[in-house]
Amino acid sequence: MRIGLLGCGTVGQAVVRTLIGGGATIERASGHRLEVGPILVRDPTKLRPGVDPALITTDPARVLDDPSVSIVVEVMGGLDPTLGYLQTAIARGASVVTANKQLLSRYGPELLTAAQEAGAELRFEASACAAIPVIKVLRESLLAAEITAVTGIVNGTTNFILTEMSRGGLSYEEALARAQELGYAEADPSEDVGGADAAAKMAILSSIAFHSRVRIDDVPYEGIDRLQAEDLGHALALGFVVKLLGVARLMNGSASVRVYPALVPRGHRLAAIDGPDNAVLLESRATREIMLVGPGAGGDETASAVVADILSILGTHQGSFLHNALADAGRAIAPPGSVSSAFYLRMAVADRPGVLARIASAFADEELSIRTVVQSGSGDEARLVLILHNGPEERMEQALARMRALDDVRGDPVMLRVLGSGEGGVRR
Ligand SMILES: NC(=O)c1ccc[n+]([C@@H]2O[C@H](COP(=O)([O-])OP(=O)(O)OC[C@H]3O[C@@H](n4cnc5c(N)ncnc54)[C@H](OP(=O)(O)O)[C@@H]3O)[C@@H](O)[C@H]2O)c1
Numbered sequence: 001m002r003i004g005l006l007g008c009g010t011v012g013q014a015v016v017r018t019l020i021g022g023g024a025t026i027e028r029a030s031g032h033r034l035e036v037g038p039i040l041v042r043d044p045t046k047l048r049p050g051v052d053p054a055l056i057t058t059d060p061a062r063v064l065d066d067p068s069v070s071i072v073v074e075v076m077g078g079l080d081p082t083l084g085y086l087q088t089a090i091a092r093g094a095s096v097v098t099a100n101k102q103l104l105s106r107y108g109p110e111l112l113t114a115a116q117e118a119g120a121e122l123r124f125e126a127s128a129c130a131a132i133p134v135i136k137v138l139r140e141s142l143l144a145a146e147i148t149a150v151t152g153i154v155n156g157t158t159n160f161i162l163t164e165m166s167r168g169g170l171s172y173e174e175a176l177a178r179a180q181e182l183g184y185a186e187a188d189p190s191e192d193v194g195g196a197d198a199a200a201k202m203a204i205l206s207s208i209a210f211h212s213r214v215r216i217d218d219v220p221y222e223g224i225d226r227l228q229a230e231d232l233g234h235a236l237a238l239g240f241v242v243k244l245l246g247v248a249r250l251m252n253g254s255a256s257v258r259v260y261p262a263l264v265p266r267g268h269r270l271a272a273i274d275g276p277d278n279a280v281l282l283e284s285r286a287t288r289e290i291m292l293v294g295p296g297a298g299g300d301e302t303a304s305a306v307v308a309d310i311l312s313i314l315g316t317h318q319g320s321f322l323h324n325a326l327a328d329a330g331r332a333i334a335p336p337g338s339v340s341s342a343f344y345l346r347m348a349v350a351d352r353p354g355v356l357a358r359i360a361s362a363f364a365d366e367e368l369s370i371r372t373v374v375q376s377g378s379g380d381e382a383r384l385v386l387i388l389h390n391g392p393e394e395r396m397e398q399a400l401a402r403m404r405a406l407d408d409v410r411g412d413p414v415m416l417r418v419l420g421s422g423e424g425g426v427r428r
Pocket of ligand 1: 044076101
């Protein structure tokens, strides 16, 4: 199965790396060996680490017209000549995977119809919310759920800026400059901060959710570029955070899709989505609320969705499906004791001098260090509550055995793991 690429920039290079790195697993699960290339670019002389220069071409026909290329991956962006390229590939029966939200939100219905007529597949998971598999969930898992609302934080740049303004007290200009510095905003951020990027994604998501044809021109949008830090301050004082929301509702059978900055109650699930992350809340009577959260941009993140689409196309070939049972990589099981986490510990202790020092030294003997300690009560009620820094579980077990042997400790200490830094990590 040959995969041709249109474009080999941030996303394209990550797609090539992922396909090559995951080739063996893909072959075991799908029965197809994937071959990558040819790859269309504008400038063949650019450095593209991990990409075989022999696969690079500047001739679109090598990707579009070669019958041995069964799947065309479009990661070049733009409308022209991209639309024509995709129409050419689809017309000869090639399946297409695209990450191009501008194109999909304008010409999605025409491209889907053309693909249907040609017996080809058109997939576009990466066009909305990059790594989050929201389109697959809507198209497959929730196909019959009758989704009535999609509410999303679908632009990571603006969410990062708003988080910085709320948390760090930065002005809009300062927060934008910081986003640019960290690579979360482009040099020309107008598509993001003006709301057009979110509107394109909401057009795509609502089309799938409501089984309808919503185009970007049907989505009125406002951005965050006119928001004042002062209003974010007032919102916070009143118990709200400000988010740029995509809001799609089915109202008496009609689709209403809009993008605007809105106050979100601090207890709402979407209020907790900070920084460059995206989140989509899907509502239906049957499933109530389902929220998907994750990175909404980035080369590897977007490539993950592109490769998922390729796999989904492989799964439709010859009525086949992915044989996950055959995808056994033969991994060893990590012994539980080698897993690291931070720990919470509560214990009843004797109320006498030096208790804390003896306990701390028992932890130190196991190379575990204390992050926080709270001592409360006296006499029979004396308690110690500790949070320990990240450490391997087997060390913690040994430390607990030492605790139980100490005269100072009464009864069995209560130990819980703390979610956070290093949790789940395996000691090397
Ligand atoms: N980056 C992300 O985080 C992200 C997230 C979601 C979706 N996307 C979408 O993914 C697509 C690609 O984004 P990207 O960030 O990878 O862009 P990029 O880094 O600018 O790469 C674009 C690639 O396409 C090639 N190209 C552009 N116009 C061409 C033309 N007319 N003919 C031949 N080749 C052409 C470029 O060739 P040269 O290398 O020769 O310049 C380059 O290899 C876009 O639709 C974008 O909206 C990106």
